[in-house]
Amino acid sequence: xxxxxxxxxxxxxxxxxxxxxxxxxxxxxxxxxxxxxxxxxxxxxxxxxxxxxxxxxxxxxxxxxxxxxxxxxxxxxxxxxxxxxxxxxxxxxxxxxxxxxxxxxxxxxxxxxxxxxxxxxxxxxxxxxxxxxxxxxxxxxxxxxxxxxxxxxxxxxxxxxxxxxxxxxxxxxxxxxxxxxxxxxxxxxxxxxxxxxxxxxxxxxxxxxxxxxxxxxxxxxxxxxxxxxxx
Amino acid sequence: xxxxxxxxxxxxxxxxxxxxxxxxxxxxxxxxxxxxxxxxxxxxxxxxxxxxxxxxxxxxxxxxxxxxxxxxxxxxxxxxxxxxxxxxxxxxxxxxxxxxxxxxxxxxxxxxxxxxxxxxxxxxxxxxxxxxxxxxxxxxxxxxxxxxxxxxxxxxxxxxxxxxxxxxxxxxxxxxxxxxxxxxxxxxxxxxxxxxxxxx
Numbered sequence: 001x002x003x004x005x006x007x008x009x010x011x012x013x014x015x016x017x018x019x020x021x022x023x024x025x026x027x028x029x030x031x032x033x034x035x036x037x038x039x040x041x042x043x044x045x046x047x048x049x050x051x052x053x054x055x056x057x058x059x060x061x062x063x064x065x066x067x068x069x070x071x072x073x074x075x076x077x078x079x080x081x082x083x084x085x086x087x088x089x090x091x092x093x094x095x096x097x098x099x100x101x102x103x104x105x106x107x108x109x110x111x112x113x114x115x116x117x118x119x120x121x122x123x124x125x126x127x128x129x130x131x132x133x134x135x136x137x138x139x140x141x142x143x144x145x146x147x148x149x150x151x152x153x154x155x156x157x158x159x160x161x162x163x164x165x166x167x168x169x170x171x172x173x174x175x176x177x178x179x180x181x182x183x184x185x186x187x188x189x190x191x192x193x194x195x196x197x198x199x200x201x202x203x204x205x206x207x208x209x210x211x212x213x214x215x216x217x218x219x220x221x222x223x224x225x226x227x228x229x230x231x
Numbered sequence: 232x233x234x235x236x237x238x239x240x241x242x243x244x245x246x247x248x249x250x251x252x253x254x255x256x257x258x259x260x261x262x263x264x265x266x267x268x269x270x271x272x273x274x275x276x277x278x279x280x281x282x283x284x285x286x287x288x289x290x291x292x293x294x295x296x297x298x299x300x301x302x303x304x305x306x307x308x309x310x311x312x313x314x315x316x317x318x319x320x321x322x323x324x325x326x327x328x329x330x331x332x333x334x335x336x337x338x339x340x341x342x343x344x345x346x347x348x349x350x351x352x353x354x355x356x357x358x359x360x361x362x363x364x365x366x367x368x369x370x371x372x373x374x375x376x377x378x379x380x381x382x383x384x385x386x387x388x389x390x391x392x393x394x395x396x397x398x399x400x401x402x403x404x405x406x407x408x409x410x411x412x413x414x415x416x417x418x419x420x421x422x423x424x425x426x427x428x429x430x431x
Contacts, residue, residue, distance in 0.1 A: 056280025
């Protein structure tokens with residue numbers, strides 16, 4: 001009877017690392033010797049058990065919270081860059097460009113007319129003091145990624161709306177009505193895109209559309225807040 | 232340390248991972264690369280459990296595993312631009328996590344703490360269900376997880392990488408910056424210790 005296989009040989013045998021005659025001889029011994037056979041089987045059983053351990057273990061719930069808290073500032077920067085490039089792509093598509101143009105023309109034509117009129121006839125109008133302009137802020141229920149972006153837009157909208165409200169006392173009722181109609185059109189477009197995005201959060205085109213609508217609103221408010229007080 | 236061969240060999244490993252990105256994963260990755268946290272969360276939901284399991288088994292400590300998994304996903308976020316979609320995100324993420332864990336744990340020979348992976352209440356719950364034929368398998372797994380966690384650091388890492396994750400000796404040697412003979416010695420010692428702990 002040959003001596004028992006040593007521990008390293010038994011392990012190498014279980015791992016398939018013994019080749020040629022050495023492997024054949026070791027295997028033959030492991031089959032003939034009860035003690036080596038038992039040890040060899042135990043090593044193979046341990047390997048099999050280890051390989052069968054669950055591939056995944058549930059991480060603690062706070063793990064994702066900690067991850068997102070770390071990456072969110074960086075994410076906000078990335079989103080700004082992406083929006084800029086997405087805007088370029090968006091406007092590079094003719095059908096979108098046409099749709100955007102139609103919306104923007106409809107919404108801003110009133111303002112343009114007012115600005116142009118003011119430049120040519122210098123007319124003055126009575127002042128009206130109506131209700132504050134709506135900011136169009138909707139409850140934030142969008143995906144996390146969009147919530148920060150929407151907050152940014154809403155902050156810009158709020159600032160410009162406040163500036164416009166300051167102008168309200170010196171603008172004519174017709175001007176205010178025109179501004180509100182224009183903003184109403186954009187708000188409707190925002191609401192539509194937002195609702196669509198809520199039902200399909202993974203749709204990048206809808207996200208682009210909502211971002212575009214917000215940008216249009218910001219631009220409209222900016223232009224309105226710069227209207228001549230005698231408009 | 233990592234070599235190009237690692238990628239190819241990994242797919243042939245004992246516990247081979249998907250090499251092709253599942254449906255929708257490319258779109259999620261593209262959105263995440265653009266800063267979309269929700270898309271990255273979806274990727275995390277797909278691979279978080281596997282990455283956490285890797286970290287937990289490699290370090291043997293739940294708190295440290297949470298920290299390692301956190302750092303792995305943050306690093307992944309920072310390096311998303313390097314993900315080309317040539318393999319499944321989970322495969323790329325796993326590779327990144329292995330490298331990070333080894334960076335952190337490599338050379339940590341001083342760690343002598345013996346910790347348990349499964350909490351006592353988990354084990355108690357399993358004992359209560361021992362009458363269930365499947366429960367004995369679960370008990371074996373829990374015992375094995377605990378025993379792995381109790382191994383010395385290098386022996387544990389080598390055992391997990393070889394017997395659980397399916398890496399080859401040469402791959403482990405390269406990643407851990409050890410001689411192949413040392414890897415073999417750690418592996419054999421780990422098995423010996425485990426069998427003693429499990430009384431086999």
